[in-house]
Amino acid sequence: MLEIDHLMVEVRDPLEAASNVSERLGLPYAWPLMEKEEYTSIGVNFGDINIEFINFRVRFGVKNKQFTGFSGIAFKTESNLDEATDRLRASGLNYRLGETCEAHTTVPIEDGQVFPTLFLVKYHFDTSGWTQRLQSEFTECHGGKFNIGCFKSLKVNTELPFGLKGEKIAYGDRNQIVFESSNGEGVVISDLTENLDIVIAPFK
Numbered sequence: 001m002l003e004i005d006h007l008m009v010e011v012r013d014p015l016e017a018a019s020n021v022s023e024r025l026g027l028p029y030a031w032p033l034m035e036k037e038e039y040t041s042i043g044v045n046f047g048d049i050n051i052e053f054i055n056f057r058v059r060f061g062v063k064n065k066q067f068t069g070f071s072g073i074a075f076k077t078e079s080n081l082d083e084a085t086d087r088l089r090a091s092g093l094n095y096r097l098g099e100t101c102e103a104h105t106t107v108p109i110e111d112g113q114v115f116p117t118l119f120l121v122k123y124h125f126d127t128s129g130w131t132q133r134l135q136s137e138f139t140e141c142h143g144g145k146f147n148i149g150c151f152k153s154l155k156v157n158t159e160l161p162f163g164l165k166g167e168k169i170a171y172g173d174r175n176q177i178v179f180e181s182s183n184g185e186g187v188v189i190s191d192l193t194e195n196l197d198i199v200i201a202p203f204k
Contacts, residue, residue, distance in 0.1 A: 002075040002120075005075060005076035006049055006051065006052050007049065007070065007072065007154075007177070008052045008072030008073070008074065008116070009052065009053050009069060009070050009193060009194070010066060010067045010068055011053050011054070011055060011069075012068075014040050014053040014054055015042055017193075017194030018042040018053045021044050021051070021053075021194065021196060025144045025146060025148070025196075026141060026145035027044055027045055027144040028045045029042065029043060030043030030044060030045040030051075031050075038056065038059075038099065039056045039057055039058065039059075040054065041053070046148060046177075047135075047138045047151065048150055048151035049177075052072075058099075060106055060108050060119065061096075061097070061098050069193045070116055070192035070193070071115070071116050071117060072118075073116055073117070073118050073154070073156070073169075076120075077120050077121070077122050084107070085107065088120075095111075095120075102124065103123065103125060104122060104123045105121070105122045106119050114161060116156065146181065146198060147181045147183065147187075148179045149180045149181050151177070152168070153168050153169070153170060153177075153178045154170075154177055155169075155171065155176040155177075155178070156169065156170075156171065157171070157173060157175055159171055174190050175191075177190075184202070185202045186201050188201060
């Protein structure tokens with residue numbers, strides 16, 4: 001089963017958006033501002049997953065293609081790309097190579113047919129040290145101002161293709177991320193833009 005690595009939110013000013021979210025929620029950054037020819041990106045650490053705020057100039061290898069708001073779900077693959085794409089092909093899913101650089105390669109899936117964009121990310125370096133640092137910093141901040149805990153589920157307002165549906169991803173009328181807080185209540189984050197809508201509600 002594929003594991004969600006991060007969610008992607010396209011914004012005009014990634015630094016401003018991420019700074020507002022980090023300050024409002026009391027959460028650390030997952031990675032600092034990166035300025036590349038293709039995009040500007042920065043991540044906020046939500047514990048089990050990260051949220052990337054990004055402004056594309058070249059989106060997965062395609063110029064002049066931009067969106068606003070929640071626009072991508074990245075699945076991390078530990079296997080090599082040939083094995084990963086073999087599994088996609090066996091599931092009847094179309095894919096293409098997106099961005100290839102020293103740090104990672106992306107593989108958009110059913111590109112142009114499904115939105116938000118679903119893509120594999122294959123890191124070309126040992127991520128264990130980075131992962132340990134993220135876990136440590138998230139623990140130190142106690143889940144931020146809303147005591148965010150483990151990632152429970154993601155609801156997206158589109159049907160995902162067979163082969164990419166997982167136990168933590170479901171269809172819903174709104175895009176929402178659900179976390180379990182330290183007191184057992186749920187922290188629901190919706191309106192996935194730079195102005196997040198946050199609801200605290202007990203689990204039913």
